[in-house]
Amino acid sequence: MAKLQKSIDKRNALIKATIELVNNSGFHATPMSKIAKMANVSPATIYLYFENKQDLVNQTYLEVKTKYTDFVFKTYDESTSVKTGFELIWKRIAEFNINECEYSFFLNQCNNTPIIDEPSRKEGIRHLQPLLDLWERGKKEGVIKPISDYILYAYSINPLSYLMIAQKQYEFQLNKTHVEEAFLSAWDSIKR
Amino acid sequence: MAKLQKSIDKRNALIKATIELVNNSGFHATPMSKIAKMANVSPATIYLYFENKQDLVNQTYLEVKTKYTDFVFKTYDESTSVKTGFELIWKRIAEFNINECEYSFFLNQCNNTPIIDEPSRKEGIRHLQPLLDLWERGKKEGVIKPISDYILYAYSINPLSYLMIAQKQYEFQLNKTHVEEAFLSAWDSIKR
DNA sequence: CAAAAAAGAATGAACATTCATTTTTATTTG
């Protein structure tokens, strides 16, 4: 009896193709046949790895989201001051947004449109917990404004997504100075 | 000879239906037949008002964008101080985002995905000129940080879109207090 | 009553998914 050992490379190639094609055309304008072609695989093969198109995109979302949070919190250390901790996380997020543009663009599209189904989306949100905890502490210490996490997120984190899109879509180039300026704006908007 | 007088009501109904359906399912998952049904019109009739599906959505975008900027700058008066002017514009944007949620959600979707074609998108951007002029003046007067308009926009305006989506998607409700807090964050992030 | 507007049915293309085979891989057996 042969082992059930489907090539992980093929799965990765499919996920990569999905990201690229969905980024450029959107979920519904991306046919399975194109994904298959880009991954050098027959359309039928996709169904050995994923239940259907929705499942493919859900799994892609969760995989990218995991890469994102793994990267973002890798260097984070709970024992620092709130400001230092925030700066650490923020800069990692910025780095991810700039260097892994394909991934962030995909995540952003998932967060802003109805491609992803609700369970997968909920699953994805929980990943930011350490940042929420840090804010909690900051509020207690009187360093962070005592306002809703949604507002804190909207002002200090979400703008990075916008800048990333601007970079992709318009003739705007984010350089080191911009990142520093953006960080100061982020901190100014949430600090007490 | 009968006048060429296509009913404006029908066109409006089509645009309204497009917004609602695209908001809930996205462009490519919205069939013309559904748009027709919701507007109480035959599918063939759509083609009397619009060239094709892409044209329908482009025109919808421009129409909504115009409603947006008309509303936003209606009360604006160039002769005020920079801070007052900014507050005036910002609050109108907030009001639009909260009260005309359907419109803002649609605009946001257009800005973040590849539904709209490039010429229509460019056309839409120009509409924010008065705000850009105000920032220019603010920078000269030393009231606003001397940084890229993209960053100013990312921190002071774009967060409202995020809050609007959060309101639609999660269990978050924007009240008057939130709006005040958000305005302070916006101003803190761009003021010198 | 003629021209415009609208309608429903028809058309053809595109697509997600499944089906029938072939190819690859791993294991067994002489």
Added chain:
DNA sequence: CAAATAAAAATGAATGTTCATTCTTTTTTG
């Protein structure tokens, strides 16, 4: 160790559906 074989993996073609758009006919309008 190699030939035989059985299961898994992969494939290309087929299927049935959905959809944008067009065509032909009917209805409305001035």
